[in-house]
Amino acid sequence: MNFKDYIRVIPDFPKPGIRFKDITTLLKNGPAYQAAIEAMKQQVAELEIDVIAGPEARGFVIGAPLALALGVGFVPIRKSGKLPGETVEADYDLEYGKDKLAVHKDAIAPGQKVLIADDLLATGGTIETTVKLIQKLGGEVVGAAFLIELSYLQGRSKLGSVPVRSLVTF
Template sequence: MTPAQELLLSRIRDVPDYPKPGVVFKDITPLLADPVAFGALTGVLADLSVRFGATKIVGLEARGFILGAPVAVRAGLGFIPVRKAGKLPGATLKQSYDLEYGSAEIEVHAEDLAPGDRVMVIDDVLATGGTAAASLELIRRSGAQVAGVAVLMELGFLEGRRKLAQALDGAPLEALITI
């Protein structure tokens, strides 16, 4: 593990039995409160975005907004929020995806992404991969290309990477920490 990874991992707090018994929630608020750790995180994600040739950053609601916006600024790129359905005014592109019990929808403003854009998806956690896969579909439906996906941490035991492989269609996926 690199010193940067050790720093990031040391600032992620385990919260047992949240949001329900048996779940260990990975709380990133201590990391966000530490300017050195938060700066290191945004720096690494910005470097990845530039290396992958991104022209825009997409952040997934909600913690992807917290990470994606400073990454975009640091990389000199535009930031586009991908929101839960019904949160954006104007014309949107929507994408449904399956949850453990039921389904959900995400959306993006139709005019925010265009052919020629190379989009980097930023989020805090890769769990089952459903939201990330839906965001990749939205990006492609807009005519833009997927530059890659980067997350702070991957919950490897949930096999999101395997489930996301087809949606990635060869685009890189980087997880700074795998748990």
């Protein structure tokens, strides 16, 4: 299956010159969505994974079904102030400022092997911050899996030795 056929490209969104990769067209197609999750499962099958972590919000729609497919748990990585329990946080840069990501302190046990899953790897800032949060808790990041990678933005370079798997590359 050519997954690019299910991803709509919207020119000039959210600003002129950007060609936004819209995954909602893939998500609304049950067989395509299921096939994408299955293909991502195959890409990470050789990794030893205890739990999947996914950053808000589209990391939830990729990470949670991938966790179910692999038979492991899912840990949501949220924006600051969104989780009810005790958290650890890390700052990350936005285009026009800073924000924070958070995870429950008890979400990942020391030594747990964690796969990060998200819809898109672009500049790598969100995923780099997610790696830092997991490491603060003592988790070991064994890989990162993405539905889409925008290779021209070189987000991989921020992930160091973390193995990266991408289903579709633009």
